[in-house]
Amino acid sequence: MQTKNFAGHDHGLWNAWDVSSIYLIKNTAFKYINYDDEHHKADMIMSLSLRNANINLHVTNERDYGHLINTDNFNVTLTRPDLYNLLQNPFDWIKKYINTNYLEQLQAGYSALQPCQDVYLFHLVTDVFADDLLAVMENYCRRKYDSDLENFDARAIHMSQMDLETVWLRFLQYFVQPLQRKIFLTKRFGVPDTAAHFIVRYKTAEEHFVAPKHNSRVYSANIALNHIGVEYNGGGRYFKRYNCSVINIEKGWMIMHPGRITHVYTDLPVVKGISYTAVSLIYP
Numbered sequence: 001m002q003t004k005n006f007a008g009h010d011h012g013l014w015n016a017w018d019v020s021s022i023y024l025i026k027n028t029a030f031k032y033i034n035y036d037d038e039h040h041k042a043d044m045i046m047s048l049s050l051r052n053a054n055i056n057l058h059v060t061n062e063r064d065y066g067h068l069i070n071t072d073n074f075n076v077t078l079t080r081p082d083l084y085n086l087l088q089n090p091f092d093w094i095k096k097y098i099n100t101n102y103l104e105q106l107q108a109g110y111s112a113l114q115p116c117q118d119v120y121l122f123h124l125v126t127d128v129f130a131d132d133l134l135a136v137m138e139n140y141c142r143r144k145y146d147s148d149l150e151n152f153d154a155r156a157i158h159m160s161q162m163d164l165e166t167v168w169l170r171f172l173q174y175f176v177q178p179l180q181r182k183i184f185l186t187k188r189f190g191v192p193d194t195a196a197h198f199i200v201r202y203k204t205a206e207e208h209f210v211a212p213k214h215n216s217r218v219y220s221a222n223i224a225l226n227h228i229g230v231e232y233n234g235g236g237r238y239f240k241r242y243n244c245s246v247i248n249i250e251k252g253w254m255i256m257h258p259g260r261i262t263h264v265y266t267d268l269p270v271v272k273g274i275s276y277t278a279v280s281l282i283y284p
Contacts, residue, residue: 011061011062012060012061012062013058013059013060013062014058014059014060015056015057015058016057016058016059017047017051017057018043018044018047018057019043019046019047019057019059020043020047021043021068022068029050029053029055032049032050032052032053032055033046033049033050034049067091069089069092070088070089072088073088074088078136079135079136079138079139080132080133080135080136082096082132083097083129083132083133083136083164083167084163084164084167086167086170086171086174087166087167087170096126096128096129097125097126097128097129097132098124098125098126098129098175099123099124099125099126099252101123102123102124102175105122105123105179106178106179106182112179112183115244115246116239116242116244116245116246116257117239117242117244118257118258118262118263119237119239119244119246119255119256119257119263120179120183120255120256120257121246121249121253121254121255121256122179122253122254122256123250123252123253123254124175124176124179124223124252124253124254125223125252125254126252127251127252129252130223130224130225130226130251130252133199133225133278134199134225134226134276136162136164137157137162137199137276140157140161140162141157144161155200155201155202156198156199156200156201156279157198157199158196158197158198159197159198159199168197168280169191169192169194169197170191172191172192172194172197172221172280172282173190173191173192176192176221176254176256176280176282177189177192179254179256180219180221180256180282183256184219184258192282192283193282193283194217194280194281194282194283196217196279196280196281197278197279197280197281198278198279199225199276199277199278199279200276200277200279201274201275201276202232202235202267202269202270202274202275202276202277203232203270203273203274203275204269204270204271204272204273217259217260217281217282217283218258218259218260218282218283219256219257219258219259219282220255220256220257220258220259220263220279220280220281220282221254221255221256221279221280221282222237222254222255222256222277222278222279222280223252223253223254223277223278224249224250224251224252224253224254224255224275224276224277225251225276225277225278226251226274226275226276227250227251228248228249228250228251228275229248231273231274231275232270232272232273232274232275233270233271233272233273234268234269234270234271234272234275235247235249235267235268235269235270235275236248236249236267236268237255237265237266237267237268238265238266238267238268239257239263239264239265240264240265240266241262241263241264245268247268259281
């Protein structure tokens, strides 16, 4: 059976080889169940005995009856434990952190915003995702350096420093890479090769905006983590080759563009407040 059926892409009723955890059994089938085989797990023995009696096992997803939550390795001591749980509970993670219009942006008929040549904007994550990511960063600063985000000496904190390396790479694979394949027509699958993914702070007092940046990665994906016009003013990105700027990037939106020789850029200055951005420099 294909896993896409369980993901809800197809709906129907299918024969199953084995059932476990939660199931309904017709009372007339109980007499055929035995657990005589001590070398296998109980659910496997039960399923085998029913199959040997020519009783079909079925799985259906025609109705949503809910889903199981994996609580193994759920670390309540973390600042935002749900953020680390992408691999353990993907359904709940997606519902909480990924924008509800994400799949629409993958459709062939969807025209992505392109404010500059080969520079694209996507509404990728929810406000909760941004808030939780900043909360993890804030806790890291206080725990390691007895400082808050605003006054932290370094402008950038890498995902690995916050133990988010594994989650972030899978996040890029599952949600950023499909958009990249659609826009730039590449065929790369699997975990992206990226050695640089971090949260960077931009504020008025820090003079780091003027120098042009030319990263060696194939493309960049940058997610705005707070509200333009509320928590800060200014900011954005200027692409010299095209004499074009991308400004007013909303919270939860991702700007994606090539790197290397075509998209040398300059970060535009924040004129008020503080801006936070999650940056990933990626080989596909």
